[in-house]
Amino acid sequence: MTNPNGRFGIHGGQYIPETLMNAVIELEEAYNHYKNDPQFNAELTELFNEYAGRPSRLYYAEKMTKDLGGAKIYLKREDLNHTGAHKINNVLGQALLAKKMGKTRLIAETGAGQHGVATATAAALMGMECVVFMGEEDTIRQALNVYRMRLLGAEVVPVKTGTATLKDAVSEAMREWTSRISDTHYCLGSVMGPHPFPTIVRDFQAVISKEIKEQMLQKEGRLPDAVIACVGGGSNAIGSFYHFIEEKGVRLIGCEAAGRGVDTFETAATIATGRLGIFHGMKSYFCQDKYGQIAPVYSISAGLDYPGVGPEHAYLHDIGRAEYVPVTDEEAVGAFEYLAKTEGIIPAIESAHAVAYARKLAPTMEKDNIIVITVSGRGDKDCAAIARYRGEDLHE
Amino acid sequence: MSNIAKAFAGGKAFIPFITCGDPDLTTTAAVVRAAVENGADLIELGIPFSDPTAEGPVIQGANLRALNGGVTTDRIFDFVRELRQDVTVPMVFMTYANVVFSYGAEAFIATCQEIGMDGLILPDLPFEEKEEFLPLCRQYGVDLISLIAPTSENRIAMIAREAEGFLYIVSSLGVTGMRSEIKTDLAAIVKVVRENTDIPCAIGFGISTPEQAQKMAALSDGAIVGSAIIKLLEKYGKDAPAYVGEYVRSMKDALR
Numbered sequence: 001m002t003n004p005n006g007r008f009g010i011h012g013g014q015y016i017p018e019t020l021m022n023a024v025i026e027l028e029e030a031y032n033h034y035k036n037d038p039q040f041n042a043e044l045t046e047l048f049n050e051y052a053g054r055p056s057r058l059y060y061a062e063k064m065t066k067d068l069g070g071a072k073i074y075l076k077r078e079d080l081n082h083t084g085a086h087k088i089n090n091v092l093g094q095a096l097l098a099k100k101m102g103k104t105r106l107i108a109e110t111g112a113g114q115h116g117v118a119t120a121t122a123a124a125l126m127g128m129e130c131v132v133f134m135g136e137e138d139t140i141r142q143a144l145n146v147y148r149m150r151l152l153g154a155e156v157v158p159v160k161t162g163t164a165t166l167k168d169a170v171s172e173a174m175r176e177w178t179s180r181i182s183d184t185h186y187c188l189g190s191v192m193g194p195h196p197f198p199t200i201v202r203d204f205q206a207v208i209s210k211e212i213k214e215q216m217l218q219k220e221g222r223l224p225d226a227v228i229a230c231v232g233g234g235s236n237a238i239g240s241f242y243h244f245i246e247e248k249g250v251r252l253i254g255c256e257a258a259g260r261g262v263d264t265f266e267t268a269a270t271i272a273t274g275r276l277g278i279f280h281g282m283k284s285y286f287c288q289d290k291y292g293q294i295a296p297v298y299s300i301s302a303g304l305d306y307p308g309v310g311p312e313h314a315y316l317h318d319i320g321r322a323e324y325v326p327v328t329d330e331e332a333v334g335a336f337e338y339l340a341k342t343e344g345i346i347p348a349i350e351s352a353h354a355v356a357y358a359r360k361l362a363p364t365m366e367k368d369n370i371i372v373i374t375v376s377g378r379g380d381k382d383c384a385a386i387a388r389y390r391g392e393d394l395h396e
Numbered sequence: 397m398s399n400i401a402k403a404f405a406g407g408k409a410f411i412p413f414i415t416c417g418d419p420d421l422t423t424t425a426a427v428v429r430a431a432v433e434n435g436a437d438l439i440e441l442g443i444p445f446s447d448p449t450a451e452g453p454v455i456q457g458a459n460l461r462a463l464n465g466g467v468t469t470d471r472i473f474d475f476v477r478e479l480r481q482d483v484t485v486p487m488v489f490m491t492y493a494n495v496v497f498s499y500g501a502e503a504f505i506a507t508c509q510e511i512g513m514d515g516l517i518l519p520d521l522p523f524e525e526k527e528e529f530l531p532l533c534r535q536y537g538v539d540l541i542s543l544i545a546p547t548s549e550n551r552i553a554m555i556a557r558e559a560e561g562f563l564y565i566v567s568s569l570g571v572t573g574m575r576s577e578i579k580t581d582l583a584a585i586v587k588v589v590r591e592n593t594d595i596p597c598a599i600g601f602g603i604s605t606p607e608q609a610q611k612m613a614a615l616s617d618g619a620i621v622g623s624a625i626i627k628l629l630e631k632y633g634k635d636a637p638a639y640v641g642e643y644v645r646s647m648k649d650a651l652r
Contacts, residue, residue, distance in 0.1 A: 005524070015493050015520045017450050018555075019545035019566060161456060162447060171449045178450070179570030181547060278493040278520070278528075279447065291469045292498025293446040 006195020085377030113145025115189030190233025194281030205239025348377030409618030417467025430641030435648030452573030575602030
């Protein structure tokens with residue numbers, strides 16, 4: 001899907017300061033070498049299986065299926081991975097790659113804190129230094145994850161600029177990378193940023209759809225009719241979609257965070273409300289004003305609270321291969337509670353956006369149809385915030 | 397000859413950077429005129445961007461103040477039109493790719509020509525992506541300025557060979573901002589530049605004192621100063637023009 005210059009249709013590219021160009025070129029060369037290296041792949045598989053707990057389960061959600069009365073629903077349980085989310089897939093790949101490249105220090109941005117925790121975890125495991133940039137607003141929303149990162153030996157830098165959320169954390173991590181390149185790898189957490197990041201991150205996350213395909217064939221002897229995942233930058237979604245892109249019978253549905261609604265300014269639904277732009281190293285869709293100033297987006301979910309979307313998603317939208325739908329805070333919180341009560345699974349508030357859309361879609365489908373929802377992470381981190389949303393003040 | 401070359405015709409050039417609309421456009425106009433009266437050879441006008449990823453805290457602050465003050469690309473175009481009534485030194489815009497792209501690249505670049513802007517610096521547009529805007533810049537006679545960084549190494553020759561206007565040499569790793577010491581081997585970089593192009597090169601990032609400016613200009617054709625000037629604006633606000641004038645004089649004197 002990637003052109004040599006890192007384009008997905010018109011999207012992607014390398015819109016970054018000259019200072020970083022040799023670093024991304026070096027990364028691309030190293031990745032092109034190691035991605036076909038049997039030893040690298042054996043080490044990564046070992047880490048995936050023995051450390052992260054892969055393959056993750058594809059669980060038949062029988063009660064949810066019966067309750068909704070339509071399509072059969074399966075949950076891809078990325079929440080059961082070590083560190084509680086899909087983020088570990090990408091991080092183990094990038095950390096191993098960085099180590100092979102002789103880097104001794106990892107830096108990362110984080111929104112909800114899941115990618116920061118995963119990076120801090122991999123750094124601890126591989127004996128690397130780690131600095132995580134996190135919007136100050138998010139350090140408050142996700143205090144527990146800040147503690148986890150520090151416990152794992154990482155330094156957490158609260159970012160106070162701009163809206164003090166994920167986009168500002170990305171900007172600050174990029175600034176840090178320009179000041180220290182030789183020993184440092186920027187472990188970007190989503191399928192965004194300059195080439196080769198969208199490709200590298202996708203390839204490491206593609207294990208999700210590879211497993212779904214195998215597990216589905218084993219359990220049902222056929223492919224699903226729809227795969228649903230939440231989209232911020234879009235790493236769990238592209239991971240869930242990737243091996244189905246050529247399977248035209250499988251609907252691919254990305255759920256964006258609509259916040260308080262796509263007709264309000266308090267939204268982060270990029271494909272629904274954004275337009276083409278150039279930011280954070282890539283050409284893609286961004287929430288912005290008429291002069292190209294990036295919009296201060298909003299979602300209850302810190303992990304989806306980003307004004308852009310990965311370039312491959314922008315492309316899949318352009319060619320009509322994937323559908324992108326907005327899901328509001330209210331719908332996501334409802335789904336968060338629903339999955340907890342119905343299946344005994346507390347999803348991350350990010351993943352709850354995908355569950356929310358499935359609740360609408362499943363009843364419109366036939367009983368012999370199959371939906372797979374990727375539960376990208378676990379929801380323990382969100383309990384205090386959801387309690388607050390419901391008017392309950394929780395002291396952890 | 398590109399209009400920008402005139403800035404380097406009379407010896408080492410002093411190039412101040414000023415964010416438009418910090419704290420308001422009336423002050424920016426006064427600051428530009430004070431800089432020109434005191435010897436500035438080329439003016440770099442910043443169009444603020446919400447998320448300036450190549451800037452340190454000082455210029456980030458200027459971007460924020462300007463945007464909070466309500467400045468827009470259209471208002472800046474009107475401001476330059478007025479400024480060009482009497483200011484004749486070469487001027488270039490410094491902004492981010494999305495500001496140009498989102499306005500409509502052709503509309504933006506055609507307006508640059510119409511109002512008398514001589515060049516465009518986009519720190520997030522490296523060599524590999526310059527085709528995004530280069531054909532339009534050529535069509536409208538606006539020089540697209542290339543940057544060279546301490547990490548450019550094997551890329552210097554390639555960038556220099558195709559450079560237009562002047563070459564912006566980034567003195568240090570990291571973002572814009574004042575530094576006590578510049579450690580990069582700039583002489584080695586300039587040597588490769590000279591072997592590959594005749595256009596002038598100026599050094600920026602981290603320069604604040606007359607001594608540093610003198611040292612940097614001795615290695616190249618000029619010195620670019622941003623954060624030190626923005627600091628004066630941060631401190632004195634609407635009263636900054638006199639202080640900026642005085643500062644520009646001290647810097648330009650060091651280059652004579």
